[in-house]
Amino acid sequence: MIAPKDQSRDRPAGIQTLGASFRDPSGFLFTAEGVLYRQVNQAYQENYTQLMDSGLYDKLVKSGLLVPHQEVDIEPAVPGKAFKVIQPKHLDFISYPYEWSFSQLKDAALTTLKIQKIALKFGMSLKDSSAYNIQFHQGKPVLIDTLSFEVYEEGKPWIAYRQFCQHFLAPLSLMAYTDVRLEQLMRVYIDGVPLDLASRLLPARTRLVIPLLLHIHMHASSQKRYASKTVDTSRQVNRTAVLGLVDNLETGIRGLHWTPGGTEWGDYYEDHNYSPAGLEHKKQLVGEFLEQIQPDTVWDLGANTGFFSQVACERGILTVAFDIDPAAVEKNYLDCVKRGEKNMLPLVLDLTNPSPDIGWNNQERMSLIERAPVDALMALALIHHMAISNNVPLSRLASFFHQLGKWLVIEFVPKSDSQVQRLLATREDIFPDYTVEGFESAFAEQFDLVRVEPIQDSERRLYLMQRQKN
Amino acid sequence: MNILTSLATILIYPLKNGHAYLDPGSGSFILQLLIASLVGGFFIVKTYWKKILAFFRGQPSEAEDDQAE
Numbered sequence: 001m002i003a004p005k006d007q008s009r010d011r012p013a014g015i016q017t018l019g020a021s022f023r024d025p026s027g028f029l030f031t032a033e034g035v036l037y038r039q040v041n042q043a044y045q046e047n048y049t050q051l052m053d054s055g056l057y058d059k060l061v062k063s064g065l066l067v068p069h070q071e072v073d074i075e076p077a078v079p080g081k082a083f084k085v086i087q088p089k090h091l092d093f094i095s096y097p098y099e100w101s102f103s104q105l106k107d108a109a110l111t112t113l114k115i116q117k118i119a120l121k122f123g124m125s126l127k128d129s130s131a132y133n134i135q136f137h138q139g140k141p142v143l144i145d146t147l148s149f150e151v152y153e154e155g156k157p158w159i160a161y162r163q164f165c166q167h168f169l170a171p172l173s174l175m176a177y178t179d180v181r182l183e184q185l186m187r188v189y190i191d192g193v194p195l196d197l198a199s200r201l202l203p204a205r206t207r208l209v210i211p212l213l214l215h216i217h218m219h220a221s222s223q224k225r226y227a228s229k230t231v232d233t234s235r236q237v238n239r240t241a242v243l244g245l246v247d248n249l250e251t252g253i254r255g256l257h258w259t260p261g262g263t264e265w266g267d268y269y270e271d272h273n274y275s276p277a278g279l280e281h282k283k284q285l286v287g288e289f290l291e292q293i294q295p296d297t298v299w300d301l302g303a304n305t306g307f308f309s310q311v312a313c314e315r316g317i318l319t320v321a322f323d324i325d326p327a328a329v330e331k332n333y334l335d336c337v338k339r340g341e342k343n344m345l346p347l348v349l350d351l352t353n354p355s356p357d358i359g360w361n362n363q364e365r366m367s368l369i370e371r372a373p374v375d376a377l378m379a380l381a382l383i384h385h386m387a388i389s390n391n392v393p394l395s396r397l398a399s400f401f402h403q404l405g406k407w408l409v410i411e412f413v414p415k416s417d418s419q420v421q422r423l424l425a426t427r428e429d430i431f432p433d434y435t436v437e438g439f440e441s442a443f444a445e446q447f448d449l450v451r452v453e454p455i456q457d458s459e460r461r462l463y464l465m466q467r468q469k470n
Numbered sequence: 471m472n473i474l475t476s477l478a479t480i481l482i483y484p485l486k487n488g489h490a491y492l493d494p495g496s497g498s499f500i501l502q503l504l505i506a507s508l509v510g511g512f513f514i515v516k517t518y519w520k521k522i523l524a525f526f527r528g529q530p531s532e533a534e535d536d537q538a539e
Contacts, residue, residue, distance in 0.1 A: 024491050128492055157506065162498035214505050223497030231496045241506035244513030248505070 015077050019363025026147040030077040038146060039076050040084040047150050048083065056122035056149070065115050067137070067144045086146065092297065092318050096365050097131040097167070098187040099347040099355060101330040102175050102258040105183065108134040109168035111141040113250045120243060125152040129160035131167040138342040155236035158245060165215050166192025169252060173216060174198055176256040177206050180326045190359045195220040211252025260327035273418050278457035285453050286311045286378070286409060289464045293407045295375030302382035306332035306346060313343035322349040352390045369403055377405030384413045384420045387434055394433060394442035402446040408465040412439050416459055436461065
């Protein structure tokens with residue numbers, strides 16, 4: 001698992017704490033010699049012991065809901081506070097809620113509620129419900145924060161209720177009822193969408209949906225009303241009431257649906273101009289290139305619904321399929337769920353404005369580039385969107401790809417191609433260098449050309465390149 | 471625990487404080503007390519209704535949750 005490092009040098013040599021791991025005094029993540037560990041502090045001892053001894057840990061791990069860990073005997077990062085050090089199972093890729101499709105966020109929400117229901121049965125409760133504590137591993141959402149549980153005290157309300165509404169219910173209801181692109185608010189607000197904002201942006205008819213009326217609209221009003229007041233937090237409710245609250249949140253989440261334009265999926269994606277033989281040939285070439293370089297991980301940039309990403313993941317390669325279109329990513333995710341796909345992670349990403357470093361000290365959530373490099377990049381039918389629609393010079397595109405991947409499978413789409421003609425139809429052609437020669441020359445500064453093949457029935461070419469060491 | 475006992479104990483009652491690191495927020499805290507008490511009652515009715523349905527269908531009453539897990 002990769003994560004941003006806290007650059008402050010207050011640890012022994014070789015040990016770095018992680019930039020996102022500072023809020024909870026229960027413990028924190030650190031790396032030692034490149035391996036990720038979690039220190040469990042003495043303050044969390046009672047809770048950790050209950051998690052492990054009550055059977056809750058075994059139940060959640062067996063159900064695939066919690067990332068497994070091993071207790072290890074290494075020097076803690078802060079020995080004075082340490083109770084134990086654990087080594088969580090390695091995750092291949094860290095993604096964030098603002099990169100997920102609607103159903104990914106919905107599944108993450110339902111997973112959080114399911115974990116809370118199980119935890120209550122074992123005498124524990126989630127003390128936070130951050131969407132960032134969920135990651136997709138082998139196609140399924142899993143809780144990665146082992147220290148999220150606290151011993152449940154009878155009568156205590158769910159402390160993470162507000163966070164759940166901000167991290168899950170608010171963005172999902174905005175996506176379902178207002179506009180799917182409002183998920184990007186998660187990128188602006190690090191602790192989830194403020195409920196007063198969600199309440200203002202949701203249509204009035206959502207006041208007729210009981211879970212949204214209660215947990216968004218009334219919740220926002222209550223926050224406003226009590227904003228500057230001190231309340232008696234010793235008043236509490238019993239376990240059944242907490243279970244009822246969780247059940248009602250689940251009903252609310254399950255009741256949220258989204259399809260693009262409110263249409264059925266059907267043949268939503270058929271927008272390419274290959275002949276059947278050309279498409280098959282391109283697929284075969286992508287497969288051959290991947291066989292040649294044998295990558296463990298692939299990022300497919302501009303993956304659409306993941307047609308060519310499948311060529312990679314069918315070979316057991318862990319494949320992250322990025323696309324700018326939330327509908328394409330949603331379709332890809334739903335297809336992956338249906339197939340039980342374990343090697344593919346579809347994500348929403350605008351390559352012209354990729355995920356930045358955000359949060360406290362700009363170190364809580366990693367930029368795309370910080371999560372690089374990957375073994376191999378695929379950039380199929382993408383270059384014209386970057387170079388022409390977004391005016392990125394080819395040399396800068398080569399530099400960008402050079403940062404992201406060790407190998408590059410890239411398709412060049414010439415100006416004569418109907419898709420490029422379409423992009424140029426309404427604008428002046430200010431791209432004299434956008435030619436095969438210009439492309440090869442720009443990329444030769446950063447990559448070594450390994451193989452190039454024309455794609456049957458088209459004027460496009462598929463290149464295999466290896467990045468040069470600078 | 472029968473329905474009446476459950477409904478009775480769902481009423482808000484004073485207890486000691488916790489020690490979580492998240493601030494539950496004053497407005498969120500008050501609202502949760504209200505909503506939890508309200509939907510908690512429905513939850514009990516719903517749970518018993520499911521048990522009754524399960525009984526008549528000849529299914530084990532705990533089946534639903536465990537299937538989902």
